[in-house]
Amino acid sequence: MVEGSSSYIPGGTYGLCDRCAAKRRLRDLRKEWTGLMVCGSCLDPRPPEMTPPRVKAEGVPLPNARPDNQNADYVEITAEDL
Ligand SMILES: [Zn+2]
Numbered sequence: 001m002v003e004g005s006s007s008y009i010p011g012g013t014y015g016l017c018d019r020c021a022a023k024r025r026l027r028d029l030r031k032e033w034t035g036l037m038v039c040g041s042c043l044d045p046r047p048p049e050m051t052p053p054r055v056k057a058e059g060v061p062l063p064n065a066r067p068d069n070q071n072a073d074y075v076e077i078t079a080e081d082l
Helices: none
Strands: 014-016 023-025
Touching: none
Parallel strands: none
Antiparallel strands: 014 023
8 A cells, every 4th residue: 555545535626616715625516507616505506587498380381382372462364464
């Protein structure tokens, strides 16, 4: 056994909270939605109103659709009109 190796703690590296500058273990820091690495007491959850609503398509257009011929503005054009 190597001398001094008993004090080694895996993942025991220290880091500073980006908000309050408290010294915490890196594994105890959380990445916030703002991108900051913060401690548990500084963690600010993302406000729900910042998440855009799920919007889906209202309808899929028919392929090769034609204009509606049932409206009143429709005038049939014959060869004699040209
Ligand atoms: Zn903090």
